[in-house]
Amino acid sequence: MQSVENLFNIKHDNAIGRMQMESTICVILAAQLEEYEQIFYAAPQVHLSPDELKKVRKITAYIEQNLMHKHTVLSLTKQSGLSQKKLQSAFNAIYQTTIIKFVNDLKLEKSRELLMKKPLNISEISYALGFSNRSYFNFLFKRKFGTSPRKYRKYENL
Numbered sequence: 001m002q003s004v005e006n007l008f009n010i011k012h013d014n015a016i017g018r019m020q021m022e023s024t025i026c027v028i029l030a031a032q033l034e035e036y037e038q039i040f041y042a043a044p045q046v047h048l049s050p051d052e053l054k055k056v057r058k059i060t061a062y063i064e065q066n067l068m069h070k071h072t073v074l075s076l077t078k079q080s081g082l083s084q085k086k087l088q089s090a091f092n093a094i095y096q097t098t099i100i101k102f103v104n105d106l107k108l109e110k111s112r113e114l115l116m117k118k119p120l121n122i123s124e125i126s127y128a129l130g131f132s133n134r135s136y137f138n139f140l141f142k143r144k145f146g147t148s149p150r151k152y153r154k155y156e157n158l
Contacts (some may be wrong), residue, residue, distance in 0.1 A: 048090055055080050056090045065105055067110055070130045071103045107131070108144050115153045122149045 010024065011017045048056065059080040063071060076099060078085045091099045107129045114125045126137035141149045 040120050043155065050084060052086065052090065055082055056087070056094060059087070061067060067103075067107050068128055070132065071100075073099055076131075104140055105144070108141055109136070111149065112145070112152065115149055116156055122153075125149070 005109060010021045031084055033081075057081075058078075059076055073088065077087050080087055082090070088099060091097065091102055095102050097105070100132070111125050111129055114120060114128070118125070120128065123134050126134045129137075130136070131137040131140075138148055141147075145152060147155075
């Protein structure tokens with residue numbers, strides 16, 4: 001790398017030399033950070049056979065149609081017929097998220113719809129969507145939408 005070679009050739013016995021050395025170090029660090037980001041944020045390359053892709057689509061439809069169930073990675077693995085690793089990497093590659101976050105996001109979107117259209121209270125909505133704990137539902141809702149379900153309902157119905 002040219003910047004590293006330049007670093008060794010800098011005479012740093014005066015202020016200008018020290019500034020050149022510091023700026024060269026910054027250039028080297030910036031290049032390393034850029035390389036790290038390219039590796040870190042690159043989409044994972046997962047090879048899915050047509051049969052595996054069909055299974056992922058089928059399990060996605062199953063999740064969407066059965067939001068009231070408590071889904072786990074293990075239960076979805078059994079339902080899909082794929083290994084845990086294959087199912088998790090497929091969801092990460094296709095949807096850029098984990099399976100559980102995907103499930104929770106679908107449930108939270110549905111809860112928003114129910115808050116506006118149904119006369120159910122928040123606990124009923126939470127339990128209808130398979131959340132066994134209303135506090136956890138409130139936590140996830142607030143994290144996703146920036147407000148509690150109660151406040152969301154109040155301000156959206158004005």
